Amino acid sequence: MTQLDAPGAAPTQGTLATLREISQRVLWLSTAIVDAANRQRPNSSGVKVGGHQASSASMVDIMVALWFHELTAEDRVSVKPHASPVLHAVNYLLGDLDPAYLPTLRSLGGLQSYPSRLKDPDTVDFSTGSVGIGATASLWAAMAHRYTSSHFSDTPRAGRFISLLGDAELDEGAIWEAVADPAVARMGELLWVVDLNRQSLDRVVPDIQIERLQGMFAAAGWQVVTLKWGRLISELFERPGGAELRVRLERMPNEEFQRMLRVGADEVADRLLAEGGSPELRALVTGLEPEVLAAAIRDLGGHDLGLLVETFAGVDEDRPTVVFAYTVKGRGLPTEGHPNNHSALLTEPQMQQLADASGTTLDDPWRGFDEGTAAARLCARRADQLRRVAVSPPPPLKVPVTLGRPHRKPISTQAALGRLLADVARDVPAMAEHVVTCSPDVASSTNLGGWINKTGVWSVTDRTDWFADDRERLLRWSETSSGRHIELGIAEVNLVGLLGELGATWSRWGQRLIPIATLYDPFVSRALEPWSYGLYAGGQSILVGTPSGVTLAPEGGAHQSITTPSIGLEQPGCVAWEPAFAQDLEWTFLRAMSQVGVAGGTSAYFRLSTRPIDPALAQLPEDPTLLERRRRHAVAGGYRITQHEPGAEQVTLVGMGAIMPEVLAAAALLEGLGVVTGVVCLTSADLVFRSFQQRGRRRPAGGGILDTLLPPEHPAPLVTVLDGHPHTLAFLAAARGDRIQCLGVTDFGQSSALEDAYALHGIDTTSIVDAALGLIGR
Numbered sequence: 001m002t003q004l005d006a007p008g009a010a011p012t013q014g015t016l017a018t019l020r021e022i023s024q025r026v027l028w029l030s031t032a033i034v035d036a037a038n039r040q041r042p043n044s045s046g047v048k049v050g051g052h053q054a055s056s057a058s059m060v061d062i063m064v065a066l067w068f069h070e071l072t073a074e075d076r077v078s079v080k081p082h083a084s085p086v087l088h089a090v091n092y093l094l095g096d097l098d099p100a101y102l103p104t105l106r107s108l109g110g111l112q113s114y115p116s117r118l119k120d121p122d123t124v125d126f127s128t129g130s131v132g133i134g135a136t137a138s139l140w141a142a143m144a145h146r147y148t149s150s151h152f153s154d155t156p157r158a159g160r161f162i163s164l165l166g167d168a169e170l171d172e173g174a175i176w177e178a179v180a181d182p183a184v185a186r187m188g189e190l191l192w193v194v195d196l197n198r199q200s201l202d203r204v205v206p207d208i209q210i211e212r213l214q215g216m217f218a219a220a221g222w223q224v225v226t227l228k229w230g231r232l233i234s235e236l237f238e239r240p241g242g243a244e245l246r247v248r249l250e251r252m253p254n255e256e257f258q259r260m261l262r263v264g265a266d267e268v269a270d271r272l273l274a275e276g277g278s279p280e281l282r283a284l285v286t287g288l289e290p291e292v293l294a295a296a297i298r299d300l301g302g303h304d305l306g307l308l309v310e311t312f313a314g315v316d317e318d319r320p321t322v323v324f325a326y327t328v329k330g331r332g333l334p335t336e337g338h339p340n341n342h343s344a345l346l347t348e349p350q351m352q353q354l355a356d357a358s359g360t361t362l363d364d365p366w367r368g369f370d371e372g373t374a375a376a377r378l379c380a381r382r383a384d385q386l387r388r389v390a391v392s393p394p395p396p397l398k399v400p401v402t403l404g405r406p407h408r409k410p411i412s413t414q415a416a417l418g419r420l421l422a423d424v425a426r427d428v429p430a431m432a433e434h435v436v437t438c439s440p441d442v443a444s445s446t447n448l449g450g451w452i453n454k455t456g457v458w459s460v461t462d463r464t465d466w467f468a469d470d471r472e473r474l475l476r477w478s479e480t481s482s483g484r485h486i487e488l489g490i491a492e493v494n495l496v497g498l499l500g501e502l503g504a505t506w507s508r509w510g511q512r513l514i515p516i517a518t519l520y521d522p523f524v525s526r527a528l529e530p531w532s533y534g535l536y537a538g539g540q541s542i543l544v545g546t547p548s549g550v551t552l553a554p555e556g557g558a559h560q561s562i563t564t565p566s567i568g569l570e571q572p573g574c575v576a577w578e579p580a581f582a583q584d585l586e587w588t589f590l591r592a593m594s595q596v597g598v599a600g601g602t603s604a605y606f607r608l609s610t611r612p613i614d615p616a617l618a619q620l621p622e623d624p625t626l627l628e629r630r631r632r633h634a635v636a637g638g639y640r641i642t643q644h645e646p647g648a649e650q651v652t653l654v655g656m657g658a659i660m661p662e663v664l665a666a667a668a669l670l671e672g673l674g675v676v677t678g679v680v681c682l683t684s685a686d687l688v689f690r691s692f693q694q695r696g697r698r699r700p701a702g703g704g705i706l707d708t709l710l711p712p713e714h715p716a717p718l719v720t721v722l723d724g725h726p727h728t729l730a731f732l733a734a735a736r737g738d739r740i741q742c743l744g745v746t747d748f749g750q751s752s753a754l755e756d757a758y759a760l761h762g763i764d765t766t767s768i769v770d771a772a773l774g775l776i777g778r
Helices: 013-040 053-057 060-070 081-093 099-104 133-151 167-171 173-179 182-186 210-219 231-237 242-251 254-261 265-272 279-286 290-297 305-314 348-358 374-386 413-427 449-455 492-502 528-536 564-570 582-594 624-636 657-672 685-693 705-709 726-736 754-761 765-775
Strands: 076-079 161-166 190-196 223-227 321-326 435-439 485-487 514-519 542-545 574-577 603-607 638-642 651-656 677-682 718-722 740-743
Touching: 013 053, 013 060, 013 081, 013 099, 013 305, 013 348, 013 374, 053 081, 060 081, 060 161, 060 305, 060 374, 076 081, 076 133, 081 099, 133 161, 133 173, 133 182, 133 190, 133 492, 133 528, 161 167, 167 190, 173 210, 173 492, 210 223, 210 321, 223 305, 231 242, 231 290, 242 265, 242 279, 254 265, 254 290, 265 279, 265 290, 305 321, 413 435, 413 449, 413 582, 435 492, 449 485, 492 514, 492 528, 542 582, 564 574, 564 603, 564 685, 564 726, 574 582, 574 685, 582 603, 582 624, 624 638, 624 705, 638 705, 651 657, 651 726, 651 765, 657 677, 657 718, 657 765, 685 705, 685 726, 718 726, 718 765, 726 740, 740 765, 754 765
Parallel strands: 076 161, 161 190, 190 321, 223 321, 435 485, 435 514, 514 542, 542 603, 574 603, 651 677, 651 718, 718 740
Antiparallel strands: 638 677
16 A cells, blocks of 8 residues: 655645635535525425535545646546536536536436436536446446557547545445456556545444555555545644644544534634643644634545645556545535535525635626636636547448358257357458457356357456467467457456446447347346446447346256346336347347447347257248348347238237247147137347337337237237246237236246246246137137
């Protein structure tokens, strides 16, 4: 660990004075933004608007030191959620935000509650709000930039990737999963700054255990810098009695320190001397003017602008750095240090007092600095220095709709994906250059081996392949900066965090990637929040959950996913797919790849299986025109396998995914019993539901695949079947008002043979036949 006292060149006194003036104005603006949203804007609903004046205040000096002195146009910063008003205040002073937006926090079309890369009107580098997830985004963005730079020479340069996070965020497991990844220790462009205000939402944190946190970062290879005290109080520590004063303050419980911030200046000395002390300590404390002593105990490292500037300029560039900056929550506000100040709002008299201290007024809260002043000149200069070049859209990339390879042998959709990627690398090399795969230590068991053997594994630096001459090795694990597969440890949260940032390179740096991640489908739920947040932030990618469902019968209930079909259907910004046959997988996956990394594009989630299925069951048409029609239906959401004369069907079986052999077998049995049975194979319940939702709209958008699958003029009872929760397809009952029986999995599984698992959950052939006969009264 490194304690930096004065690295780099010190800023001049004039610069520091200007920075302090700007800092005071940013404090005012960030507080006024929240005040305007709550106290001044009409609120007919009575629902609290909210905002975080105190949490913003503790970050002001840190952010002013960065934006008004340290940052370059190439740097990218993730700002802690509750400091969004500070970010908007800074952007306003830099000319990056129209003042009309300042009173619009948390209103429709206005400033978002937390920084949003896609929804805020000013520059926001990373969406935050989900605690811990936004903080790690800068790390994955740094890795994504390294990847694109190593594959595309025209990738724009990048500077530092900075995260400003609250100390409470360090309780989140996502932080430590990311910090501990081995590749991170070599990424010197990472800088994290922890706002150590020692308060959470409800309380003063009783024991921050800073030494433990420092040790955890250091053990992961990070440079650790702690800014505990500013220079004013540090000068006192050098006087007689100063060392004892420092010990008293550093041994003081957090609650006692916070309480001392709430008393009058004339009480501070008595509280410091409550436990006695040497004559030198008493002389030092009582010899200071009360106002000077009160200011000194507030002089923490996170509020010393000179120390912050020098620290940011002098950190190690060969490894990631974390700066623990001690701060006061609510610094400079009447709520300073109060244990319940998290969402506290200043009153009008308190706002007036702050306006007076900030050189502004309540009547004109958004006034900028007077032209020609040092502060105005610094704002203008920094605006020029931080201005970015617009990102050019990536050039068009041709993605074929089919590879034309025949599918004749039984194969699982998981194995078909592996073959598809290998074929892409061989047959469509121009597109393959933009494909990057990643997985959490399950590449071989999710059939990425062929792709990896052709393209290699990406590494921050080249590594020696000590098994290169081993002829018995099937998986060639060659790690170079030119590889196209990224392997992380067993941490699904890391996987989808990286996936989201790989999927944003087209909009960050104009480099289109088609990121594909594979993980075991039961663990999609574990990765759901960061995956959703990556989509919210604009990342476009393909997530493959495989193997899925109770079809993975021998592995037992812990490895059998039930709810993931519904998760995929309900996920915004994403199309969920569950193809049954290899040909369907090829068509739908190529379709998904064409939609990734483009303006207006979308992500995809594929639920695949390890069950080999005979492609002949799909009854692919041989006629090219009919085959193309089948492809169009497959990429629209589903198709008919069996078709009868209009109105002849007595029952329709609707299946999806690995269960299709049982659906088709049940149809054959029913036909043998004289029941005219139709069979529908869905590739995407998601797209079919969207088709359903378009009905009756004045301006329908999307295809009408539902009417093709279930013609409205020819109703028939429905039996729906999938290896997942049955309610996923229950909406089909409303398509025509049909009677319906939904079969699926509603309970935890157990280890068994496949046929036993299907029978246990009532999705076997016999159960399907029974459900159909029951619907038609036989």
